[in-house]
Each structure stands twice: as structure tokens, then as C-alpha cells.
Amino acid sequence: MLKTLRAAVGAALIVGAASSAHAANISGAGATFPAPVYAKWAESYKGQTGNSLNYQAIGSGGGIKQINAKTVDFGASDKPLKPDDLADAGLVQFPTVIGGVVPVVNLPGFKSGQIKLTGAQIADIYRGVIKKWNDPLLAKTNAGVNLPNLPITVVHRSDGSGTSFLFTSYLSMKAPRWAAQVGANDAVQWPTGIGGKGNDGVAAFVRQTPGSIGYVEYAYAKQNGLTYTLLQNKAGKFVSPDDKNFAAAAAGAKWASAPGFYLLLLDQPPPEAWPITGATFILMHAKQADAAKGREVLKFFDWAYKNGDAAAAQLDYVPLPATVKDLVRKSAWGKVTGPDGKPVAR
Amino acid sequence: MTDAAINLAPKRRVQPRGALVAKFFEWICFAAATALLATLGGLLISLFIGGWPAFSKFGFGFFTSTAWNPVTDVYGAAGPIVGTLVTSAIALALSLPVAGGVAFFLVELCPAKLRRPIGTAVELLAGIPSIVYGMWGLFVFAPIFAKYVQMPLMMAAKPGSLLEKLTTGIPNGSGILSASIILAIMILPFMAATLRELLLAVPAAVRESAYGLGATTAEVVTTVTLPYVRAGAIGAVMLGLGRALGETMAVTFIIGNAHGFPSSLFDSGSTIASTIANEFTEASSPEHAGALLALGFVLFIITFAVLALARLMLRKQEIRL
Numbered sequence: 001m002l003k004t005l006r007a008a009v010g011a012a013l014i015v016g017a018a019s020s021a022h023a024a025n026i027s028g029a030g031a032t033f034p035a036p037v038y039a040k041w042a043e044s045y046k047g048q049t050g051n052s053l054n055y056q057a058i059g060s061g062g063g064i065k066q067i068n069a070k071t072v073d074f075g076a077s078d079k080p081l082k083p084d085d086l087a088d089a090g091l092v093q094f095p096t097v098i099g100g101v102v103p104v105v106n107l108p109g110f111k112s113g114q115i116k117l118t119g120a121q122i123a124d125i126y127r128g129v130i131k132k133w134n135d136p137l138l139a140k141t142n143a144g145v146n147l148p149n150l151p152i153t154v155v156h157r158s159d160g161s162g163t164s165f166l167f168t169s170y171l172s173m174k175a176p177r178w179a180a181q182v183g184a185n186d187a188v189q190w191p192t193g194i195g196g197k198g199n200d201g202v203a204a205f206v207r208q209t210p211g212s213i214g215y216v217e218y219a220y221a222k223q224n225g226l227t228y229t230l231l232q233n234k235a236g237k238f239v240s241p242d243d244k245n246f247a248a249a250a251a252g253a254k255w256a257s258a259p260g261f262y263l264l265l266l267d268q269p270p271p272e273a274w275p276i277t278g279a280t281f282i283l284m285h286a287k288q289a290d291a292a293k294g295r296e297v298l299k300f301f302d303w304a305y306k307n308g309d310a311a312a313a314q315l316d317y318v319p320l321p322a323t324v325k326d327l328v329r330k331s332a333w334g335k336v337t338g339p340d341g342k343p344v345a346r
Numbered sequence: 347m348t349d350a351a352i353n354l355a356p357k358r359r360v361q362p363r364g365a366l367v368a369k370f371f372e373w374i375c376f377a378a379a380t381a382l383l384a385t386l387g388g389l390l391i392s393l394f395i396g397g398w399p400a401f402s403k404f405g406f407g408f409f410t411s412t413a414w415n416p417v418t419d420v421y422g423a424a425g426p427i428v429g430t431l432v433t434s435a436i437a438l439a440l441s442l443p444v445a446g447g448v449a450f451f452l453v454e455l456c457p458a459k460l461r462r463p464i465g466t467a468v469e470l471l472a473g474i475p476s477i478v479y480g481m482w483g484l485f486v487f488a489p490i491f492a493k494y495v496q497m498p499l500m501m502a503a504k505p506g507s508l509l510e511k512l513t514t515g516i517p518n519g520s521g522i523l524s525a526s527i528i529l530a531i532m533i534l535p536f537m538a539a540t541l542r543e544l545l546l547a548v549p550a551a552v553r554e555s556a557y558g559l560g561a562t563t564a565e566v567v568t569t570v571t572l573p574y575v576r577a578g579a580i581g582a583v584m585l586g587l588g589r590a591l592g593e594t595m596a597v598t599f600i601i602g603n604a605h606g607f608p609s610s611l612f613d614s615g616s617t618i619a620s621t622i623a624n625e626f627t628e629a630s631s632p633e634h635a636g637a638l639l640a641l642g643f644v645l646f647i648i649t650f651a652v653l654a655l656a657r658l659m660l661r662k663q664e665i666r667l
Contacts, residue, residue: 032627058627059627059628060627060628060630061627061628061629061630062627062628064630065630153516153518158598158603158620158624159623159624159625159627159628160416160624160625160627160628160629161628182417183417183418184417185416185417186416186628187416187624187625187628188415188416188417189413189414189415189416189417189605190604193604194516194518194520194602194603194604194614195602195603195604195614195624196603197598197599197603197623197624201484201599204484204485204488205518205520208488208489208492208518208519209516209517209518212518
């Protein structure tokens, strides 16, 4: 009995020593929204370079906590940190890919793109002020469309999410009453409606409830063929959600004058721009304890910027414009230094 | 060499074979038991410490307020606490008669051929993961429930009647009652299995005497076996309740996730567990994370109280046996 026990303990020690012997991989944690594309990139990157990346999709809040606790090499967040918070935590932030939030509806007999909405109208619907689809306030932008006398059921995300953050930030921007009464966050006190867990939860409630309106990520709306609405942008045009219009929003943004890349791509001026567009972000410590580790992380994202656009587009994300990538390389990556204060990027 | 062996012999006799092993075994068992206790205590303490930002900031108002606003960082747990208690209570009320029926049927009435398939089916129900119940509830149960239960009830309700008050809501199959029904299905196998064990523990002589006196099955159940296992049955119910209180994913999918007090059976609500599951990943401010950990602490206390009550009642039953 004792002998077997001793053997078992010995074996356990040997296994433990072996597994801690090689561990030079980079690790990251955070937002769930970009997790599929990070996983795809990591797979191709490993195939080409042999280096591996371990990304845990634990949510943006978790990503911020983990990078602050230095348990991971980089954090990921859908919600950019404000420049002051970045400076306080000693972090550097840069965007990777772009996505959009799309209003979806369930109106029997209506197809995608037949209904036109403005940000102010959506805010009134989500505040519970516009209660029926045939409300005169909605008829204003839908002349000639016979909107039904159907109560509106509001569907929102029940879980804290970057999608909700973009959506409520947009409503706060377009409707002062929303900003005062509800505000913008990844979870808010919703004045009305029901909450579904995740994009699939929201989509299920919208599908099952005639007269409902919800919001989901673009990739999800596209892959599931949900009925979306057109949205009025800053230029006054009603645009449909597609890759081209997200890219237009990203291209028109003034990244160069945004300290720490704190920029929401909401309500951008180009005539094609989709108004609820946003990037997802990576967070790294400006001062890396291990210069080689920091270099590996930057190498991965440099590789992704160069080779990852096709994979991103395939998964219905929008790649960053080339000018933005160059700007990130110059201004953000230069700030990442080793213990000696020298930039780790070469 | 041989001398040494002879010298060692008496020593061996003093320490019998396996003494060291026995000591080691005792020590391992003791360590396992204390580790469990320490883990439990540590969990409770760390939940309280984690929840302290919320307890200290909102005080007693944390338990009475229904505000839940992550933008202004103001939190009150009344909605989730009430939602947890209401859904668990309804689930129990729905589940108990069925569980009792299953147990009585299996013990008193069931032909031997059917006993095994029904028993296995009950055990299978217990083995289905919570998330599967949630998805089934959202995609299969909710549309059927909306069409055949919710809509007819809402249309049958006269304006101003109690029924109208109870049935206002969104007719898509989500809400308090739907969540309670899913919960009822989930706790059913636990209660049915425990009740069956209790009924089997009734001495055959007692039951047979009753039959011998000419009692029908119904009379045997109501006057002999049920009173015999009453206290234990309450314990079984409490075990089911304990599971219902902490159920997370299935409820999160279907309850509608609104933080206020639910005002009707079809209204959206939330439970403590669903609120934590929804918001913990993105809770970044100390108040928000603190409020969620404080909710966890409250749930721990509620569940602990229920289980303690169950143990107490089960012990009474053992004494009677």
C-alpha cells in the first residue's frame, strides 16, 4: 500500500515538473465578441510560426480585471478604457477588428430594410414612450408604409455586454432624455422590455414575439437571417447594415486625434456610415516585466494585421483600415517598453 | 546479517503490520473532512468580504430596494430575492403532487414490469444538464406555452378581474410562471426518488396489516404510509427546494431578466442566481461586483437555512423509525 502511494506521489512530481518545463506561449483573456476571430488567427499563427496563443473569452470586465492583475499577457475589451483610466492603470490600448450593432424586428409581412428608424425613435421605443408600431412618431420616417396596430415588445440583452454598451451609447448620443434617464453602460436599468441572454437569447425572444424589436451583433443577424431595419446616419441617409458601411464609419473616424484610441465609431459623418459601429480593443501593460513576452504579443497582432483580414471578413468582422493599422504600429506599440524603458517592438 | 535480522524481530512484533497505514488512513480522512469544512467557511467569509462594498454602501436598503442601475452604481437586491423565493415556491407547488404521485405509483401500484422503466426515466430526468433545460425551455417550451396557455388565459381574462392582473405580460412564453414550470420539471426527479425511498422504508407488516383490514390503496396511502413518512417527506421537499433556489442557467434563459418586483405570473423577473450569471463577467466597478457577491452571500444563507431545516426534519424521521 505504502509502496504504491510512494510511486504515485513520485509519478505526480515528475509529471508536474515536465509540464512546467516549457511554457513560452502568450495568453490573453477578455471580450467574447472577437473570440472567434482571435481563435482563428491563433490557429493559423501556430501553423505558420509554431508559437501558440491561449485566449479565454471571459467577458470584457474579466479581461480588464485579469490584465490589471497581470495574470495574462494581454486583455481584451469591447469597451475602450478612457485615457485617464489607461494612464492610471499603466495600460496601452489599440483596436483589432470592427463590428456593428443592428436593430432587428419581428413584424409579420415585413422584410429586412423595409422599416426606417432614427436613433431618437429607437430611444423612445426603448424608453417605453412609443408603445405601438402605428405611432405617428414612427410614421414620420415610414411614409407609404402601412405599419400595423401592434404593441411593441422591447427586447434587450440581460447579460452585461459590449453590444449593449455600443447600443446605449448611441441612444445617449441621439436622445438627451435617454442620456439623462438611463445612460450608457454594458448593463443599464432598462425602463421596459424583456432581457434575453446573449445574442441568441435576444434573437429567440424577437422571433417568438410578433411586434418585438431587439438588437444583436451584425455577424449574428446576418448568419441567422434576422429582419433588420434601416437606420438614419449623421449625414441624414437611411443606410443598411453591411461590411461596406461599417468600413465607411471606421475610415471616417478621426483616430489620430483620439488619445489612447478611445473612440466609439458611433454616428460618423460619411454618407454611407452605419451609425452603430464599434471596434474591439486589446489592452497591454506599457511597462512589460519581460520584454520578450511583450514582443511576442506585438508580433502576434502585427502578424494578424498583415495576414488576418481575410479570416476576419469570413467571420463577418470588418478589418481595420490600413491607415489605422499604421497609426497603431506607430503610436500605441511604440509605448510598450521593457523593464529598461526601451520599446520592445523592433 | 542474520544477527541483525534476529535483533530486529522483536521490534516488528511491537508495531503490528499495517499500523502505520491505519494511522495514515485516519489522518487522510480527518484532513478530507476538515478541508471540506474549511472550504465552506472560507467560501462564506470570502463572499461576505467580496460583498462588503455593497453591504457597507447600501446598508439595509440593499435588501429592500428594487433599484438595480449599473450606470449610477446603485443596487438593491429585493427584486432578485423575491423572484428567487416566488419561482421556487411555485415550482415546489407544481412539482410536489406529481412527485408524490410517481412515488406512490412506483411503490404501491406499479406492475413489476413497469417499475424499472419508470424508475429509469425519473433518474434520466435528474441527469439532464441545466443548460439543456434552458435551451429546451426557450426554443421548444416557450412557444407552445405562449400559444396554448398564455394567450387563451390572457384573452379569457375580464378587464379588471384578478385573472387579468395575474396574466398581464408579453405573450411569448417567458416570465415567472414559465421559469417556475421548468424548475418544477428539474426538481421533480430528486423529490420523487427521495419519496420513493421513504415509502419503501415503511415496514411491509404495517402496510399489509392495513390491506388486511380491508383498506383500499388510497386509504392505505392517506392513512398509513403518508403519515408514517410525513417528516421525512418534508425533508425531501426541502432538498428539492434547495436545488430550485440555486438553479441558474435554465432560469436565466426563460425568466425575462427584469430586476424589479414581478407584478404578475407572466411578468419578467429575475432570481439571485440568474442575476449573477448575467452580470458577473462584465461587472467592473467595485460596487457592481460587490453587489453580485453580496447576492451570492444572501443565496448561500437562504440555501443553508433550507438545508438545515431539511436535516432537522430528516433526523426526526430517523428517530421515529
